[in-house]
Amino acid sequence: MIRPNLRPRFLTLIPILLSGLFLFTPWAAGAADSPGEMRFGHSDVTIATASGARYHFTVEVAETPDQLERGLMFRDSMPEDAGMLFLLGIEDTASFWMRNTFLPLDMIFIARDGHITNIRHDAAPGSTAIISSTAPVTGVLEVNAGVTGRLGIHAGDRVIHSAFQ
Numbered sequence: 001m002i003r004p005n006l007r008p009r010f011l012t013l014i015p016i017l018l019s020g021l022f023l024f025t026p027w028a029a030g031a032a033d034s035p036g037e038m039r040f041g042h043s044d045v046t047i048a049t050a051s052g053a054r055y056h057f058t059v060e061v062a063e064t065p066d067q068l069e070r071g072l073m074f075r076d077s078m079p080e081d082a083g084m085l086f087l088l089g090i091e092d093t094a095s096f097w098m099r100n101t102f103l104p105l106d107m108i109f110i111a112r113d114g115h116i117t118n119i120r121h122d123a124a125p126g127s128t129a130i131i132s133s134t135a136p137v138t139g140v141l142e143v144n145a146g147v148t149g150r151l152g153i154h155a156g157d158r159v160i161h162s163a164f165q
Helices: 007-023 065-070 147-151
Strands: 041-048 054-062 082-092 105-110 116-123 137-144 158-160
Touching (some): 105 147, 116 147, 137 147
Antiparallel strands (some): 041 054, 041 158, 082 137, 105 137
């Protein structure tokens, strides 16, 4: 049996397939202001420490699959009292990496009740090393590297936000 040569047809489909992928990117769908930029909701988060201190952060909230995947990638700065809160939608062990993330970060892993299960201090920009929670969590708060150490935030402290009961 003679098999037809499908290669030329496939090659002609590549530009069509690529243009179709572009139509479904977040910025093409109106979800961002410019290519590479994505809109996030904003919220306030308070961390209450065991010593009685309370620290307030204004955060961007990532909760859609695209937002959760994008996070703080490609950012080159963030205010000291800012961060990104990842709302995972399920309670499970969470794993992150720093690929395409230019900022060094502290990652605060948060259980369903709001207590901090563990903190990864000073995650290295661009690293593909996997950073995981030590227990099931429903959220992760990323802040600038060094913030948790400077403020004395530790595992067991509590994150106050409407997402955590």
